[in-house]
Amino acid sequence: xxxxxxxxxxxxxxxxxxxxxxxxxxxxxxxxxxxxxxxxxxxxxxxxxxxxxxxxxxxxxxxxxxxxxxxxxxxxxxxxxxxxxxxxxxxxxxxxxxxxxxxxxxxxx
Numbered sequence: 564x565x566x567x568x569x570x571x572x573x574x575x576x577x578x579x580x581x582x583x584x585x586x587x588x589x590x591x592x593x594x595x596x597x598x599x600x601x602x603x604x605x606x607x608x609x610x611x612x613x614x615x616x617x618x619x620x621x622x623x624x625x626x627x628x629x630x631x632x633x634x635x636x637x638x639x640x641x642x643x644x645x646x647x648x649x650x651x652x653x654x655x656x657x658x659x660x661x662x663x664x665x666x667x668x669x670x671x672x
Contacts, residue, residue: 617625
């Protein structure tokens, strides 16, 4: 009853094709060649990647946008911290009020 049942391997249905025979190919050895010399880069050639040139206006825009992002993220984090602090304080006040109500109710009995 508690022995696991091992499934049997299903038998293939339909026509089974025999495995394809792979014949080895001949290996051709090449003679080693000397590598071609590296091309000489003259100083007048244009580099493959153009350099990024920032204008003073672009630098001011980048600094301004970075400052704005930092201020927005800081405001969001501070508001979340304040929300957690206010929620915690209100829970503490509710707990103190409930405790005093239950204590005064117990004294009357």
